[in-house]
Amino acid sequence: MPQLLGAHTSISGGVSKAVDLADSLGFTAMQIFTKNNNRWNSKPLEKTEIELFKTKLKNSNIKFVVTHDSYLINLCAKDKTILKKSRYAFIDELTRCKQLGIPHLNFHPGAHGGAGAEDGIKIIAESLNIAHERTKNYNVSSMLELTAGQGTALGYRFEQIRDIIDLVEAKNRLTVCIDTAHIFAAGYDIRNDRNYKKVIKEFDNIIGLEKLKCMHINDSKKELGSRVDRHEHIGKGFIGLDGFSNIMNDKKLAKVPKILETPKGKEQLEDLKNLVILKNLIKN
Numbered sequence: 001m002p003q004l005l006g007a008h009t010s011i012s013g014g015v016s017k018a019v020d021l022a023d024s025l026g027f028t029a030m031q032i033f034t035k036n037n038n039r040w041n042s043k044p045l046e047k048t049e050i051e052l053f054k055t056k057l058k059n060s061n062i063k064f065v066v067t068h069d070s071y072l073i074n075l076c077a078k079d080k081t082i083l084k085k086s087r088y089a090f091i092d093e094l095t096r097c098k099q100l101g102i103p104h105l106n107f108h109p110g111a112h113g114g115a116g117a118e119d120g121i122k123i124i125a126e127s128l129n130i131a132h133e134r135t136k137n138y139n140v141s142s143m144l145e146l147t148a149g150q151g152t153a154l155g156y157r158f159e160q161i162r163d164i165i166d167l168v169e170a171k172n173r174l175t176v177c178i179d180t181a182h183i184f185a186a187g188y189d190i191r192n193d194r195n196y197k198k199v200i201k202e203f204d205n206i207i208g209l210e211k212l213k214c215m216h217i218n219d220s221k222k223e224l225g226s227r228v229d230r231h232e233h234i235g236k237g238f239i240g241l242d243g244f245s246n247i248m249n250d251k252k253l254a255k256v257p258k259i260l261e262t263p264k265g266k267e268q269l270e271d272l273k274n275l276v277i278l279k280n281l282i283k284n
Contacts, residue, residue: 003248004029004064005278007260007271014049015100019056025272029064029257031106031214034096037070040085042092050099057101064257066104066143066177066214069093075127076120076154078113083123086110091131097140104213106143106177109155109164120154125167132170141175143214148185148229156186156227158206165207176207179216179261180247181232184239187225191239196246200253209252217244217258217278233262234274245281 006027009018015034022030035042057065073090077083090107097105110127112120128142144164149156155164165174180190188202189195203209219237221230235241247253258278264270 001255002028003254003282004257005259005275006030006062006064006257007262007264007268007275008032008068009268010266012266014052015045016049016052016056019053019060019062021268022062023056023060025268026061026275027271028061029066029259030062031066031068031216031259031261033070034067034093034100034102035070037068038072039070040072040089045096045099053100064214065102066106066257066259067093067097067100067102069105069107073107074110074113075107076110076112076115076123078115083127087127087130090127091134094131094135094138094140094142098135098138103139104141104143104175106145106214108145108147108153109160111152112154113152117154117160120152121160121163122167124154125164128164128168128174129170132168132173141173141213143175143177145177145216146179146182146186148179148182149227150185150229156182158203162206165211174211175213176211177214177216178203178212179218180239180243181216181218181220181237182229184220184224184243185222185226185228185230187227189224190246191243193242193246196243196250200250212253212256215247215253215256215258216261217247217274218261219244231262233270234260234277241277241281244278245283248278248281249283 006029
């Protein structure tokens, strides 16, 4: 079975338009926002748009969809008002996923703002427990994304993701996403075969590969261990083609959907170039 590949896709004109664009570009996987990602509030999804999205998706070649939450959400915000708004917004994001039939909500765990990693991890888990309690019957996973560790962002070590999972009650609601640019910036070297295998084994031992349900495939504009989150086109950054060859030829990851978040224009033609590069790295 061919690997599921695609990119973050624009919802300009409505979420159903993303299906049209992704399908026209030949994607078999896509990531979308379900609302303006830089605003707290958003209009509820219209019933006609929900049905249109589901119908188009069913008739497309797209086999995997994930939503990325708003960049404003911080599930361990030091400011109590922001924390409250973040929790409400996260529940709203889960609800929008349920309405659209999208099984995963991808999110960055949060930034502790000086409160410390230990307290931050506890508050993230508390936020997730609250969200899951209020969305008990939702068949939507909360997908923890590995981060670059910029500023006070948590989730840049495998152990931090494990610690969050350990404190969350509904563990069946949790999945994980590896972002290649993020883990590289966090200090995980995936460029040569030996180091790559070591990193994947470490992930499996600490978190478990069974939790890995998506990968963000991005090269890095910044060096190994920089803790700076900057995405680059495949093969144009510090990871380089060898690192992506390791991923594309890893049989353990063959069924994990892989999604680009690299720079792009309105028509997303850059995504097509990056996908060709990734496909050409696959050895028969």
